[in-house]
Amino acid sequence: MAGSLKPSPMSVNVVAFGNERDGFSEDNQQSSLIWTYLGRSALVSETESNLLLNSANHTGNPVFTEYQACVFGNVRLVVHDCPLWDIFDSDWYTSQNLIGGADIIVIKYSVNDKSSFQEVKDSYVPMIKRALNHCTIPVIISAVGARKSEVPCTCPLCTLDRGSCVTASEGIQLAKELGATYLELHSLSDFYVGKYFGGVLEYFMIQSLNQKSSEKMKKRKKSHKCHGVKPPQLEQPEKMPILKGEASHYNSDLHNLLICCQCVDVIFYSEDLKEVVEAHKIVLCSVSHVFMLLFNVKSPADIQDSSIIRTAQTLFAVNSEAVFPVSNRGSPCGPPVRVIVKDSFFCFCLSDILHFIYSGAFQWELLEEDIKKKLKDPGEVELVLEKVKFILITPGKVNSSKNCRSHQTARPLQLCDTSLRLFFNTHVLADVIFQIQGATVPAHRAVLVARCEVMAAMFNGSYIEANSFLVPVYGVSKDTFLSFLEYLYTDSCCPAK
Numbered sequence: 001m002a003g004s005l006k007p008s009p010m011s012v013n014v015v016a017f018g019n020e021r022d023g024f025s026e027d028n029q030q031s032s033l034i035w036t037y038l039g040r041s042a043l044v045s046e047t048e049s050n051l052l053l054n055s056a057n058h059t060g061n062p063v064f065t066e067y068q069a070c071v072f073g074n075v076r077l078v079v080h081d082c083p084l085w086d087i088f089d090s091d092w093y094t095s096q097n098l099i100g101g102a103d104i105i106v107i108k109y110s111v112n113d114k115s116s117f118q119e120v121k122d123s124y125v126p127m128i129k130r131a132l133n134h135c136t137i138p139v140i141i142s143a144v145g146a147r148k149s150e151v152p153c154t155c156p157l158c159t160l161d162r163g164s165c166v167t168a169s170e171g172i173q174l175a176k177e178l179g180a181t182y183l184e185l186h187s188l189s190d191f192y193v194g195k196y197f198g199g200v201l202e203y204f205m206i207q208s209l210n211q212k213s214s215e216k217m218k219k220r221k222k223s224h225k226c227h228g229v230k231p232p233q234l235e236q237p238e239k240m241p242i243l244k245g246e247a248s249h250y251n252s253d254l255h256n257l258l259i260c261c262q263c264v265d266v267i268f269y270s271e272d273l274k275e276v277v278e279a280h281k282i283v284l285c286s287v288s289h290v291f292m293l294l295f296n297v298k299s300p301a302d303i304q305d306s307s308i309i310r311t312a313q314t315l316f317a318v319n320s321e322a323v324f325p326v327s328n329r330g331s332p333c334g335p336p337v338r339v340i341v342k343d344s345f346f347c348f349c350l351s352d353i354l355h356f357i358y359s360g361a362f363q364w365e366l367l368e369e370d371i372k373k374k375l376k377d378p379g380e381v382e383l384v385l386e387k388v389k390f391i392l393i394t395p396g397k398v399n400s401s402k403n404c405r406s407h408q409t410a411r412p413l414q415l416c417d418t419s420l421r422l423f424f425n426t427h428v429l430a431d432v433i434f435q436i437q438g439a440t441v442p443a444h445r446a447v448l449v450a451r452c453e454v455m456a457a458m459f460n461g462s463y464i465e466a467n468s469f470l471v472p473v474y475g476v477s478k479d480t481f482l483s484f485l486e487y488l489y490t491d492s493c494c495p496a497k
Contacts (some may be wrong), residue, residue: 430442
């Protein structure tokens with residue numbers, strides 16, 4: 001952090017997330033977007049710029065680097081640069097506090113690091129979206145670097161480098177999901193950083209100051225009538241469009257699926273064979289390796305963590321014996337799987353646990369309250385909560401023992417709205433196959449029924465498709481239909497080609 005600053009009546013807080021370097025560069029802060037902007041910005045004096053950048057060199061390797069400077073005369077600019085997305089995993093409260101105190105959010109990534117972009121898009125952007133909770137905080141998405149193809153192309157529809165690079169259309173789609181402003185910065189030159197990125201950032205800074213000034217004036221008018229001179233109008237760059245998205249119904253759709261008990265393919269029983277609750281394998285497997293192992297989506301050889309295997313064997317047992325009553329529920333693929341819950345305390349609270357999972361798995365306080373109503377012993381409550389936390393280690397991520405311990409001491413990570421992405425357009429657990437343009441597209445009835453009223457009517461009504469495994473689709477292209485299914489599974493989609 002830079003040297004001491006005089007207190008100022010106004011401030012602007014900018015929070016930047018992401019690493020814009022390829023992963024092949026060994027440069028540190030000197031090649032970063034925020035570092036370059038603060039070093040070249042006309043708003044920051046040369047003396048103060050050298051001071052704040054040099055002081056940041058001695059911060060070691062923190063979760064974030066903080067810069068402070070005076071801009072627009074006496075306005076305090078505070079910038080928190082978080083190059084590692086791990087802050088959302090390791091320090092949930094700090095990440096939420098940073099977002100909550102931000103006036104402007106910058107998300108930056110390298111166009112030549114597609115794997116990192118995909119992880120950010122799938123895992124961390126939904127957390128930011130949820131944390132913003134429809135606030136009007138401006139977000140800037142900065143795609144940094146020139147794509148490493150023979151002929152770099154900036155056309156949004158270009159697919160020449162789709163395999164190895166992040167295309168402009170993917171970045172624009174991400175901006176639409178967040179209601180953000182999208183920028184392509186082909187280099188960290190004076191034009192791209194100073195005029196292009198800097199112009200947009202400074203525009204939002206002015207907007208934030210105007211809003212704060214307006215709110216301050218309203219407070220003053222409530223206390224006494226003021227006839228002061230109007231402040232001068234600051235020159236502003238051309239307004240950048242902000243795309244706003246509507247509120248998501250993803251979690252509520254899945255929760256309604258559990259309540260209405262449609263397309264049930266698994267039934268949980270207590271050890272005395274009393275039915276406890278019905279559920280859906282696709283939803284459970286999308287959030288837990290334990291259920292993947294239980295329903296044969298993965299074999300024990302696929303599981304590196306032996307504690308997951310022990311947990312599955314300790315808590316559950318699949319039973320196919322004929323001691324259960326005949327059920328008329330199920331799909332064309334067969335009757336529901338019957339699972340016996342061995343742990344009596346876990347079984348007693350299983351209904352509340354499933355409601356928690358189907359609602360997005362982030363209302364931990366509510367789950368704890370519900371369990372406490374059923375289990376009076378605090379020790380029993382803690383044991384059940386620890387088992388839930390362990391079960392909900394997100395599939396698709398490498399979870400070390402250190403991460404498992406963090407689940408026991410810190411607040412667990414919220415599950416993303418994209419957990420079902422693992423099963424999009426795969427035959428794993430599929431119970432319906434769509435035939436379209438000579439090709440087949442696998443899908444899962446539970447997801448379709450939960451997310452689309454038309455599909456719910458088709459699969460639950462007196463239509464031939466209700467009992468058919470193969471369902472033909474007419475009047476639409478395969479790519480368009482895949483984009484539609486992708487939205488149902490992930491609450492987002494890329495435009496069809």
